[in-house]
Amino acid sequence: VENTICDLKMCRQRGQISVEFRKLVIKHCNDGKSVREIAEIVDRSRSTVHDIIKRFKTNKQVENKLKATHYKIFSDADKRYLLRKVKDNSFNWGRNLVHLPLEIYSGSQLISCKQHF
Incomplete structure (x- = not known):
């Protein structure tokens, strides 16, 4: 039986939170509910709710950030121009x-x- 590192230790499993869920958390926050109340309503941890609210307040962003492209x-x-020069000569x-x-x-x-x- 092969054991991976996550089987041997308790590893953090970071799941993706849907955009609809984030919008729901922001809606409750705008309605004036506290982080603890929102966490109880949506059945998620307070730190998750707090991170969603913090990211919305600092970046005004609910969706996932796109990956940066290379310069x-x-x-x-x-x-x-290069291809033309190579073909010509x-x-x-x-x-x-x-x-x-x-x-x-x-x-x-x-x-x-x-x-x-």
Whole structure:
């Protein structure tokens, strides 16, 4: 029988709380009920109710926060420019790409980076 870490110890299991449940907690809070009263009504812990209310008051946010995207070095136009240059001069491009830094104007910025392949 294999035992995982969560079987051996008491682990915190963090479940997702639905947006409808959060809105219900915020509605009760706006009606003037205390954290303890709301926790009894919705049958959740006071800390859970308190965290929902705190996040709503600080960020005005009920929904889950979207994950941040990575910063893109090249725009779509820059990518098309690079692909066009590689296709036009594919014989010399691979040889020069390793040794020369690549400079591209992206809007008003000059992007310079050393390519390593």
